[in-house]
Amino acid sequence: MSKELRLYKKYASFVKLFLLIGGICPITRELNVIYRYIPIWAIFSCFIELCAVGNSSLQNVENIPLLTASLILIGTILNVITKTSCFFIHRKKLQQVNDILNSILEEILNEIYIKSIILFYLQKFYRLIYVQTVLMFVTTIIYSMKPMIIKLFHDANITNVQYPLPLFGTFPWKINSMLIWQLHYFFDVNILWFIFSVSVSVDAFFGFCMFRICVILRFLSFEFRSSIDDKNKRNKEKSYQQIFRECVEKHVLLLKCRNIIQEVYGPIILLVTITNALSMCSIIFQLFQVNGINIYKIGTFMIYLMLKLIQTFLYSWPGDVIFTESEFLRRNVYCSCWYDKNTSFAKYFLLVLAQRPIVLKACSLVQVTMDLLAKIMNTTISYYFLLETMNDDK
Numbered sequence: 001m002s003k004e005l006r007l008y009k010k011y012a013s014f015v016k017l018f019l020l021i022g023g024i025c026p027i028t029r030e031l032n033v034i035y036r037y038i039p040i041w042a043i044f045s046c047f048i049e050l051c052a053v054g055n056s057s058l059q060n061v062e063n064i065p066l067l068t069a070s071l072i073l074i075g076t077i078l079n080v081i082t083k084t085s086c087f088f089i090h091r092k093k094l095q096q097v098n099d100i101l102n103s104i105l106e107e108i109l110n111e112i113y114i115k116s117i118i119l120f121y122l123q124k125f126y127r128l129i130y131v132q133t134v135l136m137f138v139t140t141i142i143y144s145m146k147p148m149i150i151k152l153f154h155d156a157n158i159t160n161v162q163y164p165l166p167l168f169g170t171f172p173w174k175i176n177s178m179l180i181w182q183l184h185y186f187f188d189v190n191i192l193w194f195i196f197s198v199s200v201s202v203d204a205f206f207g208f209c210m211f212r213i214c215v216i217l218r219f220l221s222f223e224f225r226s227s228i229d230d231k232n233k234r235n236k237e238k239s240y241q242q243i244f245r246e247c248v249e250k251h252v253l254l255l256k257c258r259n260i261i262q263e264v265y266g267p268i269i270l271l272v273t274i275t276n277a278l279s280m281c282s283i284i285f286q287l288f289q290v291n292g293i294n295i296y297k298i299g300t301f302m303i304y305l306m307l308k309l310i311q312t313f314l315y316s317w318p319g320d321v322i323f324t325e326s327e328f329l330r331r332n333v334y335c336s337c338w339y340d341k342n343t344s345f346a347k348y349f350l351l352v353l354a355q356r357p358i359v360l361k362a363c364s365l366v367q368v369t370m371d372l373l374a375k376i377m378n379t380t381i382s383y384y385f386l387l388e389t390m391n392d393d394k
Contacts (some may be wrong), residue, residue: 004119011126015208022197024087026094039088042194050077052169068282075275083202090264097257101212108219125211129204135307140196210318217325221332269362276312281383319360319368326357
């Protein structure tokens with residue numbers, strides 16, 4: 001097994017593992033009855049926390065630093081609810097996308113002589129989601145362990161109400177006993193677990209689908225060009241019409257997968273675009289509000305800011321790669337010697353040239369390219385200066 005193929009298998013196992021532990025795996029067909037209810041519990045518990053955080057932010061609407069902290073948490077929880085809901089509703093469609101891409105990839109990877117060419121983006125996609133996972137894990141551990149550390153190092157006579165929780169929020173009842181505090185603590189850890197597992201798994205599955213589409217497009221680019229090469233060994237086994245037909249069928253399946261991914265990830269990408277802009281401007285605002293040198297706060301803010309930047313990049317760059325590869329496919333078709341063949345064969349190539357590049361759109365409103373990242377960063381800076389103006393007025 002080649003180095004590239006081993007890394008691809010590792011990447012696929014990584015994605016499947018996090019989808020399984022997140023409770024939203026669309027890959028495994030035979031799921032336990034209890035397992036199927038995990039997304040419902042995730043949505044329900046996140047909704048309760050969302051109401052508590054929203055209540056807290058309304059009570060402190062004049063406190064800009066506390067309000068910005070609430071906005072970060074609200075955006076994160078909304079993302080988890082949206083991602084879980086989309087995967088729960090469209091589970092069968094995501095299974096279909098995974099089956100189509102896997103079947104094509106298995107056929108493609110048998111072509112040993114082009115593995116290094118078509119797996120060009122493998123390390124980039126894998127490293128991107130790996131770094132995001134590490135940052136998410138570190139952030140989750142920090143928020144989970146902070147209350148326990150504070151509780152451990154404080155005097156045992158301290159009242160329970162003074163113990164902090166991993167996530168802040170205002171509930172209709174008071175936390176006036178150790179039992180209630182412990183229940184709240186485990187509930188918040190449950191929320192943090194879903195934030196970690198759902199965010200990583202959904203983002204990883206998106207990148208994995210985009211990577212496989214990119215691989216198939218690179219393969220088709222190679223196949224279209226080699227289908228008219230009389231010296232090609234495959235042309236001796238199959239006619240160029242047959243090779244061309246197989247390529248067109250694969251391209252049609254890619255368009256079908258693109259449409260399903262747009263339907264499922266459209267609301268997710270749109271919400272990530274809005275919430276990440278708000279979250280990053282809130283993090284930058286809080287970072288400049290830190291008095292003195294507070295290593296804990298600065299470190300936490302920087303990790304979270306890097307995490308949001310990587311997540312935004314993860315939902316922008318793959319769309320740009322797909323667009324570039326589909327344009328490269330059309331250019332390769334055009335530059336091949338199709339005009340030297342007979343008229344009927346030339347018509348087949350003209351049909352391919354008439355196809356538009358594959359573009360991914362979020363809810364038919366936002367085109368998923370690197371321009372989206374630039375727009376989010378511009379919005380982030382604008383929101384930051386707005387927050388500074390509001391804080392100075394206070």
